[in-house]
Amino acid sequence: MREVFQQELREVQERLVEIAELVATSIDKATRAFNESDVTLAEEVIAEDHRIDQGTVALDELAITILAKQQPVARDLRIVVSALRISASLERMGDMSTHIAQLARYRFPDKVVPKKLRGTFADMGALDVEIAQKLAQLLRTEDVKLAEEIRNEDDKVDDLHLSVFDTVLGEKWKGEAADTVDATLASRYHERFADHAVSIAKKVQYLVTGDWDPDLNAGL
Template identity: 60%
Template structure:
């Protein structure tokens, strides 16, 4: 029975990694579509969110079933509870990538990025992509050092988010109401993407150390 339980725990971990890899692909596609007004790519990202939702739902069902049958304790219980919370965060990250892609689709053939903010959004996209790649690594390897790396990236993302708000309040951009809305929404989506990545690091830290930070 213990061997079966360990196999089930590995399956939970493998499924988390699988979902995280899909999220990584989604944010890569979304940021590229947003930056280049690639409507076809935006549609791919939007359509792909359903797969993440389905996999997250299946993972939740599996985890709840294991909890009911095995009644785990200590670190195994922390993994089960953390898996439910990490699954929810990953699902939300996929939704945020979808929202970014939707902005690109709504403004096609025009760009959703106001003049003067293109470099900032490129940087924000690059950070989100780096964070998603590190999440895959964290979920696979469970290395504590990766937690700090993700949190450092989130700090940089928060700084860029603040800069976007400073920029949209300038006279040049504030005169463009559509640009202000697009920039504000896109920046918020990127920033929230990072927040959910940090939430996952908290759950992983709880699993590894028993402390919630």
């Protein structure tokens, strides 16, 4: 029974990695669709979101089954409970990718944001992609150095997010009301995507080290 239980725990980790990789692919496509006004990529992101949702549901069912049948304790219990919480955050990251893609599809063939902000969103999107890739690697390897790197990248996303608000609220902003709404929403989606990654990184760090770093939860 113990060997079966350990195999089930390994399967939990493997499924988390699989979902995280789907999320990384999703945000990569979504940000390219957003920045390049690529409606085909946007449609792919929207159509494939169900794979992330199905993956999280299947993982949750596995975790609940383990709790019911194996009644884990101590670190094993923390692993299973954390998996449920991480799964929820990954699902929300997939939703953020879908929202970004939906903006691209809605505004096609036009760009979502005015030219003045396109460089900012390109940088923000690149950071989100990098964060998602590092998150998948963190879940695969449990290398806690990656948790710190994710937090540092999140700080950069936060700075860009604030710069978007400074721009749309500034006196020199000439965008239409729709431009303001789109830029605000898109910036928020990018920022929340990174925040969820930081939340997951914190949980992984705690599982590996036993230390709960409150700084990793800053801004959540």
